[in-house]
Amino acid sequence: MNVLKKKIPSYIVNAISVIAIYLIISQLVWIGVINNYYLGIIIVIGINIILSTSLNLTTGFLGQLTLGHAGFMSIGAYASALFSINANLPESIEFYFALLVGGICAAIVGILVGIPALRLRGDYLAIITLGFGEIIRVIILNLDFTGGAKGLFGIPYATNFTNVFFIMLLTIYIIWTVIDSRHGRAIKSIREDEIAAEAAGVPTTYYKLFAFTLGSFFAGIAGGLYSHYILIIDAAKFDFNRSIEILVIVVLGGMGSLTGAILAAVTLTILPEYLREFSEYRMLIYAVILIFAMIFRPKGLLGTSEFSLLKVFQFIKRKVIG
Amino acid sequence: MTKLLDVKNLSVSFGGLKAVNQFEIQIGSQELVGLIGPNGAGKTTVFNLLTGVYTPTEGSILLDGNSLIGKGSNKIVNMGVARTFQNIRLFKNLSVIDNVKIAFQSQMKYSALAAVLRLPSYWKEEKLFEEKALDLLKIFKLENFAYQKACNLPYGEQRKLEIARALATEPKLLLLDEPAAGMNPSETNELMETIRLVKEKFEIAILLIEHDMSLVMGICEKVAVLEYGSIIASGSPEQIQNDPRVIASYLGESD
Amino acid sequence: MDFVLQIINGLHVGSIYALIALGYTMVYGIVKLINFAHGDVIMIGSYVVLLSLTELHVPFWIAIIVAVVFCALLGMLIERFAYKPLRNASRITPLITAIGVSLLLQNIAMKVFSANPKPFPNVISGEPFQFGGVQVGQVTIYTILISVVLMVLLELFVLKTKMGKAMRAVSEDAGAATLMGININTTIAITFAIGSGLAAVGGALYSTAYPIVDPYIGSMLGLKAFIAAVLGGIGKIQGAMLGAFIIGITECLTKGYVSSQLSEAVVFAILILVLLVKPAGILGQNIREKV
Numbered sequence A: 001m002n003v004l005k006k007k008i009p010s011y012i013v014n015a016i017s018v019i020a021i022y023l024i025i026s027q028l029v030w031i032g033v034i035n036n037y038y039l040g041i042i043i044v045i046g047i048n049i050i051l052s053t054s055l056n057l058t059t060g061f062l063g064q065l066t067l068g069h070a071g072f073m074s075i076g077a078y079a080s081a082l083f084s085i086n087a088n089l090p091e092s093i094e095f096y097f098a099l100l101v102g103g104i105c106a107a108i109v110g111i112l113v114g115i116p117a118l119r120l121r122g123d124y125l126a127i128i129t130l131g132f133g134e135i136i137r138v139i140i141l142n143l144d145f146t147g148g149a150k151g152l153f154g155i156p157y158a159t160n161f162t163n164v165f166f167i168m169l170l171t172i173y174i175i176w177t178v179i180d181s182r183h184g185r186a187i188k189s190i191r192e193d194e195i196a197a198e199a200a201g202v203p204t205t206y207y208k209l210f211a212f213t214l215g216s217f218f219a220g221i222a223g224g225l226y227s228h229y230i231l232i233i234d235a236a237k238f239d240f241n242r243s244i245e246i247l248v249i250v251v252l253g254g255m256g257s258l259t260g261a262i263l264a265a266v267t268l269t270i271l272p273e274y275l276r277e278f279s280e281y282r283m284l285i286y287a288v289i290l291i292f293a294m295i296f297r298p299k300g301l302l303g304t305s306e307f308s309l310l311k312v313f314q315f316i317k318r319k320v321i322g
Numbered sequence B: 001m002t003k004l005l006d007v008k009n010l011s012v013s014f015g016g017l018k019a020v021n022q023f024e025i026q027i028g029s030q031e032l033v034g035l036i037g038p039n040g041a042g043k044t045t046v047f048n049l050l051t052g053v054y055t056p057t058e059g060s061i062l063l064d065g066n067s068l069i070g071k072g073s074n075k076i077v078n079m080g081v082a083r084t085f086q087n088i089r090l091f092k093n094l095s096v097i098d099n100v101k102i103a104f105q106s107q108m109k110y111s112a113l114a115a116v117l118r119l120p121s122y123w124k125e126e127k128l129f130e131e132k133a134l135d136l137l138k139i140f141k142l143e144n145f146a147y148q149k150a151c152n153l154p155y156g157e158q159r160k161l162e163i164a165r166a167l168a169t170e171p172k173l174l175l176l177d178e179p180a181a182g183m184n185p186s187e188t189n190e191l192m193e194t195i196r197l198v199k200e201k202f203e204i205a206i207l208l209i210e211h212d213m214s215l216v217m218g219i220c221e222k223v224a225v226l227e228y229g230s231i232i233a234s235g236s237p238e239q240i241q242n243d244p245r246v247i248a249s250y251l252g253e254s255d
Numbered sequence C: 001m002d003f004v005l006q007i008i009n010g011l012h013v014g015s016i017y018a019l020i021a022l023g024y025t026m027v028y029g030i031v032k033l034i035n036f037a038h039g040d041v042i043m044i045g046s047y048v049v050l051l052s053l054t055e056l057h058v059p060f061w062i063a064i065i066v067a068v069v070f071c072a073l074l075g076m077l078i079e080r081f082a083y084k085p086l087r088n089a090s091r092i093t094p095l096i097t098a099i100g101v102s103l104l105l106q107n108i109a110m111k112v113f114s115a116n117p118k119p120f121p122n123v124i125s126g127e128p129f130q131f132g133g134v135q136v137g138q139v140t141i142y143t144i145l146i147s148v149v150l151m152v153l154l155e156l157f158v159l160k161t162k163m164g165k166a167m168r169a170v171s172e173d174a175g176a177a178t179l180m181g182i183n184i185n186t187t188i189a190i191t192f193a194i195g196s197g198l199a200a201v202g203g204a205l206y207s208t209a210y211p212i213v214d215p216y217i218g219s220m221l222g223l224k225a226f227i228a229a230v231l232g233g234i235g236k237i238q239g240a241m242l243g244a245f246i247i248g249i250t251e252c253l254t255k256g257y258v259s260s261q262l263s264e265a266v267v268f269a270i271l272i273l274v275l276l277v278k279p280a281g282i283l284g285q286n287i288r289e290k291v
């Protein structure tokens, strides 16, 4: 009972806030305050939030470094794009099927990559995913049906603010409810101490694969949203640097904090837009962020703690009333 | 009557070193057995072999007649052998109660889908095991720390939390590796009392590694003495205290 | 004859991979860290050799020595400032730092030398040798010779000298090594220095075979060398050499008989197969973490 009671108020506060954010943004779009340029940035923010919360699952909660998140994204992007191009389903549902196909393809590849890497203790996942990201790029470049180096054209335009927003919400919701359950506890225990987790009866290999596959699935979904937004995709859009960008978001926001990753995704998508004159220094800055964040604030801005809207409201209430 | 645990000819070596050599032990259900021996005798290594952390080069380990050899650590836990670690291994950044709840892993059944949909099975089990975890914490007087991070506990309480976590797996046999290390005499006495109580309450067998001879003699029904990886004597505390080999190699020097 | 030629080519690149793989394996053996920046130290080494040749006009062997010294210092510097503060942190922390250092070196190189590939002068010329009907270039012969000599020297160093013994002790059990009076900091620093120095030689030899230097040459090269180290058994010096020759030969045979674009995919397939079948690598034993 106390479990339920404790959680209900924050559920309500979060739900109301989310609906409010949606309504405000769509009204601003409606009256023209948010033009197409800003809307584009908002859509990219949504996609980046999906990418970073899903990477956070493996890197932040499970504690395994993944360096090929963009690779999984590319699988989702190509699979869903090819589905949309070739399938003849009614327009209203085709896009969602396409996203699902993208997510599932990425998840299947995730299982195949994860099995050899995750059975072992140690850092093999980092190197295998790094290699995987490179290989998938080479493969895409050399296949015919992916459009090779020219890229894949003719993807229908289907991603908009509303569907990105709600798919992003769904992603956050699913990852968060999984984390806040016995499965999430098992995943976090592996990050804390793999040997102790085994000794507490946690099937570590299963949960490593579970978290990694779920993370890959959502990377695939993000890829699908991305391809139906920019409409022309090529392998270069999913290179190692893209994986690093997502990693930087997670590292900066806090490994093991969903809200931290969300805040960092918003910040790190908007900042480069305003600092265009520094764009050639972007990777340099990211490199420095990675090093300094690890040395001076290894847990990220929020660490493993979560930012709670409920607590903010309670705080404001106390200040105003008391 | 078959013994709960029956270990024969257990050996393992690291490089050239035979850390455990033809080790043997039998433990009946609800027995409290002490395992003593000088530093480096191989006591912890025996635990690691019993719990599947290391694979023995030879020998057999039977629990209720089922072999544990080659089974993964988490399987062995589910078969009924739980342990604590000599150098405490808690989930440091998780709350005290989560440390215990994680060990309920195999008893909790709701699926990931049930968690996402927040089905009644999720709420029911979360509530049930939250209460169970609090009950376990109460035994070790840790309930007031339940929602703090485990790493913020004082050293002695961390050791107790490890025992609570091991108990949460519902073991038949509990392996405790120097549970009183770093505690003062009165804390140690209190802990030993708790261990005895836990044994009665949960009806489990316990194998206890301890350096303090008098302590082991006081609480254990049976004692086994390990030296250079082999058992040199075993029996009741009186027998051990009068065993010439033990006196020569162990009791003699501690005086 | 084509087959023999591919094998010789394989030995050629394999011996370069070996020099690089040694750095990965030594560092991993001693601090259990995949040093992602190692590949970029190779790249820096190649630039230093190139600059010494074109700006200072020194002979090739002096250029190599300059690069070895430079990279050894660089390796020690990286260890001191990026990895040492994190020695007691969780495993993932230094790993992310290593990625950061790798990116940093790449981007600095890009700012300093620009992203445009620079041609590497032809330093080892002369008549190819004839073995039976097979022509073998002097570069190939020199590369294999230099690598083998260095590997033998390293093996002797690790087995016979006091510092080598200290390295082995620290990688076995750092705690016990400290108790025996071994200075861990020095030992780790020297390990990084030697690994990076060998990488510099590897980089120089690589550039003589593929005479183009750009800020990215280290990435793939490093990755393949790392795979070689895992294949042979990470932490094992002979393993690194064995793995490197296997990778080199496989790569050349794939390039020669299947497809040059797929050679990298094949190398990765090997890595995955090894991890499935013999996770500790060919010469590795299952290392048991002390619990």
Ligand SMILES: Nc1ncnc2c1ncn2[C@@H]1O[C@H](COP(=O)(O)OP(=O)(O)OP(=O)(O)O)[C@@H](O)[C@H]1O
Pocket: B014, B017, B019, B037, B038, B039, B040, B041, B042, B043, B044, B045, B046, B086, C288, C289, C290, C291
């Ligand atoms: N994974 C390992 N690799 C190499 N040697 C090991 C390993 N584990 C244990 N040993 C060695 O085996 C021997 C027995 O160690 P063990 O930890 O079992 O002793 P112990 O009886 O528990 O001693 P203590 O009273 O100090 O805890 C020691 O020499 C130890 O160094």
Ligand SMILES: [Mg+2]
Pocket: B043, B044, B045, B086
């Ligand atoms: Mg011990």
